[in-house]
Amino acid sequence: MKLILSSVVNGCRLGKLTEVGRNGTKTIDFPGCLLYTRTGSAPHLTHDTLHLIEKVPEPVQLTLPTLAEHHEVLEAYKEGIGKFIGMPDSLLYCSLHDAASPCPSGYNTNKTVSVWGGGGRIELTVSKFMEIQQAFKPDWYQCMADGELLPPGTSRKRAKKSVDRTLAFLDGCLEMHKKSEVLKNTEIIGVVEGGDVLEERLRSVRETIKRPVGGFLLDGFHGDDVPNDFKLSLLSSVTAELPEEKPRMIHGIGKPDEVLECVTRGVDLFEGFFPYKMTEQGRALSFNFKYKMDPETEVLEKTSNGDNEVGSKGVPSEVNETPFTIDLKREKFRADFSPLVEDCQCYCCKNHTRAYIYHLLVTNELLAGVLLMIHNLQHYFGFFQSIRDALRDNKMQQLKELITKQKS
Numbered sequence: 001m002k003l004i005l006s007s008v009v010n011g012c013r014l015g016k017l018t019e020v021g022r023n024g025t026k027t028i029d030f031p032g033c034l035l036y037t038r039t040g041s042a043p044h045l046t047h048d049t050l051h052l053i054e055k056v057p058e059p060v061q062l063t064l065p066t067l068a069e070h071h072e073v074l075e076a077y078k079e080g081i082g083k084f085i086g087m088p089d090s091l092l093y094c095s096l097h098d099a100a101s102p103c104p105s106g107y108n109t110n111k112t113v114s115v116w117g118g119g120g121r122i123e124l125t126v127s128k129f130m131e132i133q134q135a136f137k138p139d140w141y142q143c144m145a146d147g148e149l150l151p152p153g154t155s156r157k158r159a160k161k162s163v164d165r166t167l168a169f170l171d172g173c174l175e176m177h178k179k180s181e182v183l184k185n186t187e188i189i190g191v192v193e194g195g196d197v198l199e200e201r202l203r204s205v206r207e208t209i210k211r212p213v214g215g216f217l218l219d220g221f222h223g224d225d226v227p228n229d230f231k232l233s234l235l236s237s238v239t240a241e242l243p244e245e246k247p248r249m250i251h252g253i254g255k256p257d258e259v260l261e262c263v264t265r266g267v268d269l270f271e272g273f274f275p276y277k278m279t280e281q282g283r284a285l286s287f288n289f290k291y292k293m294d295p296e297t298e299v300l301e302k303t304s305n306g307d308n309e310v311g312s313k314g315v316p317s318e319v320n321e322t323p324f325t326i327d328l329k330r331e332k333f334r335a336d337f338s339p340l341v342e343d344c345q346c347y348c349c350k351n352h353t354r355a356y357i358y359h360l361l362v363t364n365e366l367l368a369g370v371l372l373m374i375h376n377l378q379h380y381f382g383f384f385q386s387i388r389d390a391l392r393d394n395k396m397q398q399l400k401e402l403i404t405k406q407k408s
């Protein structure tokens with residue numbers, strides 16, 4: 001795997017990873033996001049409907065909690081998860097957690113990490129975790145880590161424990177990884193932990209970079225109160241220590257403004273759970289990322305897409321508090337015959353109206369999820385393309401201003 005940096009402007013990295021994957025044939029552009037999957041498929045979509053979407057990223061994220069219960073089947077199958085799920089040519093990254101499902105805390109120990117699958121808690125030891133990776137045969141996998149989200153004000157002792165455990169898991173996994181014939185061409189992604197404690201974060205980075213990892217996962221920077229200035233400066237301190245030539249991923253960050261804050265601090269790759277999370281709430285991504293647009297059209301776009309009024313009757317206020325989206329369950333869309341987003345080239349917007357999606361949602365038709373997912377994914381992938389374009393055109397500031405304006 002080779003990392004080619006085209007430019008670094010104000011901390012943002014624009015570039016390509018080449019010769020990626022078990023066969024060394026794939027390329028990944030960054031900043032970028034992954035195609036999010038549960039139980040090995042993009043939620044709501046079949047392979048045919050997935051193909052209707054433009055700019056689908058090369059890397060696919062497998063979420064271990066949604067698959068771990070089936071690892072014995074995969075072991076018996078022997079040919080790896082890519083072929084099993086019908087994505088033999090995709091670049092597969094296996095994450096330890098699923099950002100779209102909450103993971104209860106308090107279950108990790110010095111020897112185990114717990115994840116939650118459909119059938120409940122799954123306790124992983126290093127050897128069980130590695131058995132799963134050997135059955136899956138992904139291209140990249142996140143190393144087992146004590147990645148519990150530590151609340152602000154957590155003691156240094158707890159943060160230290162999380163770093164110690166994570167390093168011990170990494171050493172354990174690396175030892176088994178080295179001996180494994182089937183994981184010979186697979187990269188292990190080292191995890192940086194340490195909560196909000198700068199010293200522990202730095203120790204975590206400095207120790208992890210000494211090990212033969214293919215890239216880094218910056219874990220535990222999300223949460224309700226982020227990105228606040230403190231976490232962002234912590235993130236800067238961490239990325240400043242990382243070697244330039246390896247990719248940096250982050251978990252749990254999906255909102256457009258938060259993505260841009262992280263890109264500015266040197267993060268390359270993001271999970272793609274945000275479009276799915278919005279789909280589950282009956283929401284369509286509607287934010288404008290066309291930084292090249294003249295100011296007049298921009299104002300018009302914003303007026304027609306904005307949906308930030310809070311607390312309509314009968315709808316939980318929480319549902320209405322997501323900027324960057326429109327809530328298609330609202331009465332006002334019942335007879336709105338415009339597309340989800342004007343000028344959107346996705347299959348849903350070219351063929352259907354907001355009123356139709358409203359109708360599908362209120363009648364609980366499964367097609368609502370399919371159509372919203374098609375639009376939300378295409379919109380989100382377009383956003384990442386616009387980040388790369390903006391970096392190339394030296395227009396990141398314009399993009400940032402445009403996104404920030406739509407935050408509330």
Ligand SMILES: [Zn+2]
Nearest residue numbers: 344346349375
């Ligand atoms: Zn669309």
